[in-house]
Amino acid sequence: MASAAASISSPFLVKSSSSMGVGPISHSPRTLSLPLGKPCSAFGIGFLSISIPRRSHRSPFRVLSVAAPTETPAEFEEMASGTKRKYYMLGGKGGVGKTSCAASLAVKFANNGHPTLVVSTDPAHSLSDSFAQINPEKAREEFRDASQKNGGTGVKDFMDGMGLGMLVEQLGELKLGELLDTPPPGLDEAIAISKVMQFLESQEYNMFTRIVFDTAPTGHTLRLLSLPDFLDASIGKILKLKQKLASATSAIKSVFGQESNQQDSADKLEKLRERMVKVRELFRDTETTEFVIVTIPTVMAVSESSRLHSSLRKENVPVKRLVVNQILPASGSDCKFCAMKRKDQMRALDMIKSDPELSNLTLIQAPLVDMEIRGVPALRFLGDIVWR
Numbered sequence: 062m063a064s065a066a067a068s069i070s071s072p073f074l075v076k077s078s079s080s081m082g083v084g085p086i087s088h089s090p091r092t093l094s095l096p097l098g099k100p101c102s103a104f105g106i107g108f109l110s111i112s113i114p115r116r117s118h119r120s121p122f123r124v125l126s127v128a129a130p131t132e133t134p135a136e137f138e139e140m141a142s143g144t145k146r147k148y149y150m151l152g153g154k155g156g157v158g159k160t161s162c163a164a165s166l167a168v169k170f171a172n173n174g175h176p177t178l179v180v181s182t183d184p185a186h187s188l189s190d191s192f193a194q195i196n197p198e199k200a201r202e203e204f205r206d207a208s209q210k211n212g213g214t215g216v217k218d219f220m221d222g223m224g225l226g227m228l229v230e231q232l233g234e235l236k237l238g239e240l241l242d243t244p245p246p247g248l249d250e251a252i253a254i255s256k257v258m259q260f261l262e263s264q265e266y267n268m269f270t271r272i273v274f275d276t277a278p279t280g281h282t283l284r285l286l287s288l289p290d291f292l293d294a295s296i297g298k299i300l301k302l303k304q305k306l307a308s309a310t311s312a313i314k315s316v317f318g319q320e321s322n323q324q325d326s327a328d329k330l331e332k333l334r335e336r337m338v339k340v341r342e343l344f345r346d347t348e349t350t351e352f353v354i355v356t357i358p359t360v361m362a363v364s365e366s367s368r369l370h371s372s373l374r375k376e377n378v379p380v381k382r383l384v385v386n387q388i389l390p391a392s393g394s395d396c397k398f399c400a401m402k403r404k405d406q407m408r409a410l411d412m413i414k415s416d417p418e419l420s421n422l423t424l425i426q427a428p429l430v431d432m433e434i435r436g437v438p439a440l441r442f443l444g445d446i447v448w449r
């Protein structure tokens with residue numbers, strides 16, 4: 062399907078063109094080809110794949126020491142062990158460093174021999190130069206289109222016109238119009254994620270043993286997590302309506318065009334529903350999935366992370382690690398601002414240690430480095446500090 066392929070033999074961040082390219086991915090132990098060609102669908106999802114040659118690298122970045130007496134290593138060995146595919150989802154409030162942490166983890170996995178894929182489903186993610194974007198509007202349109210063919214608002218209007226309002230009344234409990242006119246928040250992401258899963262399950266992506274999701278900010282993630290249940294029910298309703306309509310008069314049926322089209326749409330919805338269920342299962346599978354919370358040492362961020370963990374726990378999403386990013390190094394100078402800031406941060410760290418939701422998580426402390434984290438050398442540098 063792809064029209065072109067870029068061959069990657071050194072550590073590059075690869076920008077897939079305007080949409081997700083799918084097609085055969087060929088690779089040799091140290092090189093990887095990534096399709097960059099034709100968009101495959103309405104969903105423009107960016108994929109970044111990294112394969113890093115093992116060689117020594119002297120980083121231009123430096124980190125001042127982070128005084129962290131209670132620091133726990135991330136136990137990277139455990140994260141990298143085994144060749145069975147594992148999914149890592151990094152989540153947290155906006156701007157805390159999810160993307161940097163996710164990308165640095167991916168680089169580290171790649172350095173440890175794992176063909177690794179970074180997936181971003183956040184339309185506002187900050188590695189936008191390296192990732193293509195999901196187009197939520199198009200995703201929604203596709204869903205709406207498929208739904209309408211199965212008796213959405215188009216059906217309702219038509220039936221009203223035919224004086225069949227009574228049947229519409231009977232179907233009113235299904236609240237389809239409401240669903241289609243005001244898609245629930247997070248629908249875009251849920252559809253995008255399920256679309257991603259579809260690709261990840263395909264043969265071309267079999268080779269990837271580590272998948273790192275640079276997830277959307279907290280609120281979105283939570284909505285997404287609760288969505289499959291909602292969608293499961295909603296899509297079920299649409300299918301039920303479709304069945305009811307199928308038994309209505311042939312005159313009504315004719316309006317929906319060919320029987321086969323109707324069937325196609327129903328199949329699409331059914332597949333979407335099935336994928337949603339799979340995503341939900343995947344999110345809860347402790348064997349294959351881990352949700353890593355990323356935060357910063359401020360009272361507000363810590364409180365939000367605590368709430369996030371609580372809701373993830375309720376959703377049975379496996380969480381083991383908490384990355385506290387951007388910790389100021391102990392200052393050797395007499396910078397008052399730095400001293401105050403660090404004192405504040407230490408208070409936030411203490412808060413984590415006494416928070417019932419967070420204290421049982423493995424705490425990973427990541428320093429604020431003195432340069433912008435861009436490009437593989439920087440990510441490699443950060444990865445070596447954070448993921449140990």
Ligand SMILES: Nc1ncnc2c1ncn2[C@@H]1O[C@H](COP(=O)(O)OP(=O)(O)OP(=O)(O)O)[C@@H](O)[C@H]1O
Pocket residue numbers: 154155156157158159160161162183185186187188278386387388427428429430431432433434435
């Ligand atoms: N440990 C760090 N030291 C220095 N700068 C950092 C660190 N972590 C992240 N940054 C910088 O902070 C900014 C935000 O980081 P990043 O984009 O990774 O956050 P994010 O949580 O993914 O944000 P968003 O929610 O907006 O996608 C970036 O400019 C990044 O380079």
